[in-house]
Amino acid sequence: MSIINLDAPGRTVLMMGNEAIARGALEAGIQVAAAYPGTPSSEIIGSLAEVAESMGIYVEWSVNEKLALEVAGSASMAGLRSITAMKQNGLNVASDYLFTLTMTGVKGGIVLVVCDDPSSHSSSNEQDSRAFARIGDIPLFEPSSFQEAKDMTQYALELSEELKTVVMLRGVTRISHARGNVTLGNLPKLKRQPKFDTASPFHYAPVLQKHSLLHDKLAKAKEHFETSSFNGYEGPDCPDLMIITSGTGVAYTREAITLTGLEDRVGILKIGTTWPLPERLIGRQLTRAQKVMFVEEVDPFLESNVKEISADLIFALEIAPRIFYGKRSGHIPMVGELNTDRVVDALQKVLGTPYDPRDATYSKRVWEVNKEFVPERVLGFCPGCPHRASLWAIKNALKIDDRDGFLTGDIGCYALARTASGFSLAKTAGAMGSGTGLACGFGKLRQFGFDQPVVSVCGDSTFFHAAMPALVNAQYNRSNFVMCILDNNTTAMTGFQSHPGVGLNAMGLPGPVVDIESICRSLGVKVEVHDPFDLKGGIEILARLFQEEGVKVLILKRKCALLRLKDENPPYKIHIDPEKCIGEECGCNRICTRVFRCPGIIWDTEVQKSKVDEVICVGCGVCTDICPNGAIIKEEA
């Protein structure tokens, strides 16, 4: 039984922010949900998929975010309510259709949830997606708590349906991947019958008329927001400083005020509807305080937009100009996520309030201890991960080729190819599919004398998402590189979601397997398929492919080690022969530990030899091929 479809109105439960969003969607009666997984958004659609059958809804993993929005969009056009969710990078992919959907309008309520990742805990940037709401004239909500994550999602769907336009809800990692109290509402029992009204088509033309209509919709949204209970002021009537904040900033600001004891001097204007801004409400509140500070993640979005409103008000209300503090003044950092300490720091600077978080001597000592005794804990490939083996083959083939070849990286677990665990092979990083897109371009530089071999990598899920068009482009334009598809039969990095190559849909129902090899062959490119655990064979194939002209695809196929362990026993028992491992005298310079970096092999500093950690080792046996002295022994388990 999942928490998100618990039929217990009025009961308060602990919910992850993403679950609260999913619950809000269910309470609003959504019937269709679609997404491509992306941290920190994945559990929204993931948790809906788990209850799809019992709730009688349709949930899919789409191959990319634009498709997910289109699938949700068509449900809306047929009169159903729908949801799509994505990380900030995904919004960029979906944005082409998003900015058309705003023109065509919608019918059933549709909400686009975007989960930003301030501080980039698991992303390639820390983009603030709120700018899209302004560019696209899209009503925007920003939940500041778990309860609001649920309530706002539900309300956003109702508003979308009333205004006939798509609505955005923006969360961040600290809402999505955090948990808190949520009081449940009712789950609707009735389902709608979908029907596309052919008399009312969804066209973007005439564009100027539709654009004007969109502005009317936005004006109506603004009227709702002027009186919305998601906005409000708390604090003294005439504070020395008023903080305007949204999202996670609200809780950080409340705590910062308590910690510094400034309850009688500082007030909070919380804005939950951050686009379009409720101008009259903000205008009234601005008259409270001479000094105003903005607390928000990541860009100065409220800051810029409130200042714009304020500029008009100075004349309209004949009030004195306010003094603004925030990112532009340097009081709130321009990069990185916020926390209570960062708000405390800003309060100290603006109001001169002293604050010591803890005893200074303790602080000095505890940091000394950290520096001296606490080793860093970096991410690495799991024991038995096929990517380590694939990258080992690429590394060695490039070395044999000896023309300063390099690897263009992509998004997935194998993004670790930029780190020591991936032998620092990846020399470029980009968006989903960019590894192969960049390789396309490098491969066309030969006419200018470029002669370095180029290898791109991408995973199976990334292949469907964005690398497939890059491969088509490469073949069409006769580029020259090797594309390695690291096919581990899952979307591992975001939590093992299925994809078209797996044969299961989001709801766990069996379906056709879309075969990557057949797709590649149909393009006319040279295709080879290999088991990455055969290191020697992999190196030979790659070294040969580097010599051949044109676009070559090598599919390195092996199930993700974490999935394999769920239903298979380790094939081998590995040990290191202490007679054969001669340590530093070998001349291998500890290749098995220092270079190969499988956590299953440990350098024993006492005896100066390698040994196998039997708790960590999963018996894949790949390491037996890398020891020059044959000291790593595998036996059938």
Next chain:
Amino acid sequence: MFLNKDPLNLIITGVGGQGNVLASQLLGNALVAKDFFVTIGETYGASQRGGPVMSHLRISKKAQCSPLIPQGKADIILGLEPVEALRVMGNYGNPHIVIVVNSRPIYPLDVTVGNAKYPNAQIIWSLLTELSHKAYMLDATDMALRLGTPILANIIMVGTLVALEAVPLTQEDLAGIIRETFPANKLEINLRALQMGMDAIKKPEGRNNLRRTSLAL
């Protein structure tokens, strides 16, 4: 039960795969059922194993706290891995803190490959006691292995936390949540793990698995 401090700030820290998130969820669910506001902020990277995982669990009768504990404001650290406990002391520790830590190290990659050093057990214990008000070190992984699987160390440590009355929960509160959470075939073993963690404090023979700074619990 009442809070002797509001909010009460607990950090559960460890390494990916140790059941950190599950431990914080069990405590969180039990506390919400007793009408507390609970906020859990989880810090972890991608799905790959081996990275540090930290949960901030904040308990209040008054309000929903933010998902991150301010600097120096942790009240309790539950360390599923010893150097991870030391690591979070850096930003969140203070002289009043209570530490409950598992004695079994999980070596970081830089240590296993021979590029970095891991402090020995004696050093860890002396640093933990120096930097805390009270410290408890439990051989939770060894105890879990006696039950058949190292993954139970998290439940054992939750039991110890409850026995120390560090959180406003009883053994029965936790047992109730465990019954709601686990499938029938895993229920008994998890309840036994909880009991084992309690016994490490409550029973003389259980204390063989425990080191502590003072005899007074």
